[in-house]
Amino acid sequence: MKHISILVPKGAILGSLEGTRQLFTEVNQFCKMRGEKPLFSVQLVGLSRETPVSGGLFTVHADSLIGDIKKTDLIIIPALDGELENAIEKNRDFIPWILKQRSNGAEVASLCLGAFLLASTGLVNGRKCATHWLAANQFRQLFPEVDLVPEKIITDEQGIYSSGGAFSYLNLILHLIGKYAGREIAVLAAKVFAIEIQRDNQLSFTIFQGQKEHEDEPIRKAQEFIEQNFQERISVDELASKFALGRRNMERRFKKATANSVNEYMQRVKIEAAKKSLETSRKTVNEIMYDVGYSDTKAFRTIFKRITGLSPVDYRNKYNKELVDA
Known part of the structure; x- marks a missing residue:
């Protein structure tokens, strides 16, 4: 039987x-x-018996404290709420326990903004990690040594897992169920809980801000100039000259500040x-292609699909209200 420790961080989001x-x-x-033995022993594990979550609207009663759990097979870090650096500090006492359990063979999974607590352990340094796309910039600033992949729904790297934003955590839990209990059980769980099981990325949900x-x-x-003039054809040299910067200096500083090259930023806008x-x-x-400054149909469709994960037609069919309601 697999022992699963679901952490109860201070300020966790109750849903996850x-x-x-x-x-x-x-x-x-x-x-x-099926007449079979249960596969999982599931416990809520906290720093205290009673923990306020979801902005203090609810209180969760932990089954055990971290000191009571000598060995576990899987640690789940749920999504965190509020100001994330404060959330990490409030829950820092989990970190030595997580590291000890990992050294004893436990696997570790973070859900959505739980990635911030996972990254604080150092376990994803040099590894891929997902989180909510809204928090991608802050995550990169706090954990530059982590390979953030904000487009991903799930990462799975040698027993360290993470999920993308909000309810995409359900896809990671199904992934873990499939790993531990088999594909048939995972599909059954997906059907019972009405979860789309085959989702690879969260690109189509991302809003570029x-x-x-x-x-x-x-x-x-x-950046502001690009956003105000995105219909125009702007070269990197023109942009660098406009703001009295050399091209190489512009490109270096732009990438450092935004995590995008100048051309990538223009494309995303x-x-x-x-x-x-x-x-x-x-x-x-x-x-629409001409409105946003493209003249090459193939290039537009290729870039659109790379950024959103969908073709322009598929995106319209999914999100255009008039078409959906028709």
């Missing part, structure tokens, strides 16, 4: 904590219906504008 517990315990019910949480004022002005038009208008794909 309870949803995880419910999925694993339901698998035990599936086993019982620009990365302006930095102190490089010329680069911030360059254009594609974000195209997405909004696809969601709200009845313009053709070609009309």
Whole structure:
């Protein structure tokens, strides 16, 4: 029987904590219906018996304290709430215990913003890690040694797991159920809980907001210029000259400040504008392509799919309200 420790951090988001517990315990019910022994021993593990979560709206009663658990097979870190650096500090006492259990062979999984506590352990240094796309910029600033992959729904690297934003944690739990209990049980759980089981990325959910949480004022002005003139064809040389920077210096500082090259940033701004038009208008794909400054249909479709994970037509079919309601 696999021992699963679902942590109860101070300020955890209740949904990811309870949803995880419910999925694993339901698998035990599936086993019982088949006349088989349960597969999982699931415990809520806290720093104290009573822990306020979801901004203090709820209190969770832990089954055990970390000092009571000598050995576990899987540690689940649920999503955190509030200001994330404060959340890490409030829950720092979990870190030595997580590291000790990992050294004893435990696997560790973070859900959504739980990645911030996972990254604080150092266990994902040099590894891939996912989190909510909204927190990607802050995550990169706090943990530059981690290979953040904000487009991913799931990462799985040698017993260290993470999930993307919000309810995508359900896909990671199904992945773990499939690993421990088999594909058949994972599919059954997906059907019972009405979860789409085959989801590879969260690109189509991502809203590009620009990365302006930095102190490089010329680069911030360059970003604003790109966003205000995205329909125009702007070269890197023109942009560098406009803000009195050499091209190499511009590219280096832009990448450091935004985690995108200048050209990548321009593409993302254009594609974000195209997405909004696809969601709200009845313009053709070609009309929208020209509106955002592209003239090459193949290039536009290729870049759009790389950034969103969908073709322009598939994106429109999924998110355009008039089409959905038709």
